[in-house]
Amino acid sequence: QKEVEQNSGPLSVPEGAIASLNCTYSDRGSQSFFWYRQYSGKSPELIMFIYSNGDKEDGRFTAQLNKASQYVSLLIRDSQPSDSATYLCAVRTGKLIFGQGTELSVKP
């Protein structure tokens, strides 16, 4: 079992819809959780982090954490074509472990 798992996608949503990106992790001792956005040919950019159960909102982005289910998600409301990128989930268990990433495509 991989330590951090994401669906590779691609996930395709129409412009204006909600994009839902999911991530599961194996280590129950994980302490903090991060979402990065990576445009093609660019380096990862931190967009959200969360460390306690529940929701955390920042603009159009909401991160959700459920430690009992070992599940973290990222919701993007009112998706825009500029949101098209690969989204990487990262989990801190001592060091930072990255998932494989989910490719998101927002169609105009």
Added chain:
Amino acid sequence: SAVISQKPSRDICQRGTSLTIQCQVDSQVTMMFWYRQQPGQSLTLIATANQGSEATYESGFVIDKFPISRPNLTFSTLTVSNMSPEDSSIYLCSVERGNYNEQFFGPGTRLTVL
């Protein structure tokens, strides 16, 4: 966040040669990290570099292949030695900032080995 620069941004190298990648941060940090991202893959941690001590390498990475220097609190280098085409990757440095040790990445070095 952090302002991180890397040099070179990209290079094409011949098999058997070595390349040194530089990473410069805008302010002092305790640890710097080096990652590799192979084509179509996620990020894999190569090593953690602390100033004044030997770098700590992850499983599968060795100092002879990836020597690291950390001469001060704002600078580090990663050398990719005796390169083969399998070393073709993006190499990224990163630093931690903030209360939850958020990690921020440099722009990366795109290496192609022929």
